[in-house]
Amino acid sequence: MTPLLRLRDITKSFGAVRALRGVSFELQPGEVHALLGENGAGKSTLIKVITGAHAPDGGTLEVGAETLSRLTPREAHRLGIACIYQQPALFPDLTVAENIALRLETPRATRLVHPRAQIEKAQQLLARIGADLAPEREVRSLSMPEQQLVEIACALGSGARIVIMDEPTASLTQKEQHLLFAVVRDLRAQGIGVIYISHRLEEIFALADRVTVLRDGESVGTNPIDDINESSLIAMMVGREVAQIYPPPESAPGEVALLLQNLGCAASGILDVSLEVRAGEIVGLAGLVGAGRTELARILFGLTPADTGEIRLAGEPVRITSPREAIAHGIAYVPEDRRRHGVILEMPIAQNMTMAVHSRVFPGGWLRSGTETALAKEYIASLGIKTAGPEAPGGSLSGGNQQKVSVARWLATRPRMLILDEPTQGVDVGAKSELHRIIRRLAADGLAVLMISSDLPEVLGMSDRIVVMRGGTIAATLPGGSEASTVMAAALGQRAA
Secondary structure (H helix, E strand, O other): OOOOOEEEEEEEEEEOOOEEEEEEEEEEOOOEEEEEOOOOOOOOHEEEHHHOOOOOOEEEEEEEOOEHHHHHHHHHOOEEEEEEOOOOOOOOOOOOHHHHHHHOOOOOOOOOOHHHHHHHHHHHHHHHHOOOOOOOHHHHHHHHHHHHHHHHHHHHHHOOEEEEEOOOOOOOOHHHHHHHHHHHHHHHOOOOOOEEEEHHHHHOOOOHEEEEEEEEEEEEEEEEEOOOOOHHHHHHHOOOOOOOOOOEEEEEOOEEEEEEEEEEEEHHHEEEEEEEOOOEEEEEOOOOOOOOOHOOOOHHHHOOOHHHHHHEEEOEEEOOOOHHHHOOOEEEEEOOOOHEEEEEOOOHHHHHHHHHHHHHHHHHHHHHHHHHHHHHHHHHHOOOOOOOOOEEHHHHHOHHHHHHHOOOOOOOOOOOOOEEEOOOOOOOOHHHHHHHHHHHHHHOOEEEEEEEEHHHHHHHHOOOOEEEOOOOOOEEEOOOOHHHHHHHHHHHOOOOO
């Protein structure tokens, strides 16, 4: 069988940095081929070579029967290559049909617009992937997975034979993920080749036929998915055996740091929540999307204050009505969305780290750059942040290192209680392992940690206790090491079998 795509010995450098070092890759018709690797392994550069955004320095590309030394975006489109990114590139104020037509129709000044023909074409393409979407809907009214379906319809309408999906489920709920998986399997059944990129290994085992791992710009290996397991994949990606992904507890929990009694907030849908977190303890907050986990974190940080119940910190009742009060009481909150609420990408790392402690670093309003730099260097060293220095912009860091900067900002407030919302979302396995070690070390130092995570293995592996939320309240409190089925049963409102 002739491959849809074959790359041979692709190299690419950016100045002194060698991003790709003789990478070879192959995609067959009707195959889902996963491309894995840590951040900086070369995945994005390789995809840009395939889509024509970057010209390789060496090697060849074979697309069907054609052999080329490089592609342009126009050539890639002509040869049936399409890429669907995590954030769909659609016009929000146009309809689904209009967005599809813009991708498929050749622009000419004298072309007449035929709305009915556009709608019929959109209906055909959406039906082909089983998408129940009205072509007349404006894109701004669509959910993220619905927008991704429109992108896939555009790709099929353009005659794509090779579809690249780059972290397509990063912002999807579990139900939405299953819908996307069904579409991927349908594409495979139609003979289309799919290059699938994801940090979520469970998705790889659910979808992929083969997997290729990149490390430091090189192809580490290609294996049929049935011939490899999660541990060996991780070892290939990080270059070492990861015997224990989740580090064990280092000390026994201490006194109760946070106690909630019948806490509620009508505006957030939180009702009658009672729980405790002890010093030196990691409490995992599990539950399905919409269960109320983030809403509870926002109450504790004063973003949406509670209107019923009681909060006690170290035994003392407190009322928290603002983030300023939360910080004063020793509560720190690392939010889920790094790019919106965690790290300001254009701002230097040092300034990112000191945003929450200006009054201490700059008493009286006097700038003390030396103090700020010293604090930044301290956290760069203690958290193992890989950067050129304190003055490097936040946007120059990988996702895992950005998350470490976000954590450092709140550690600088010297908290007693740390709330982490999806602390390892969207980071590679190596960075995830580092963040897990940091969280364990913080707990060992006496910090009380409330960790929200949709990654069930992470909840099971990191939590000393697991609190499961459902419908804005506590559905179950379970010991660490509980079975996944027990946690999911509580999240779904069922009894474990």
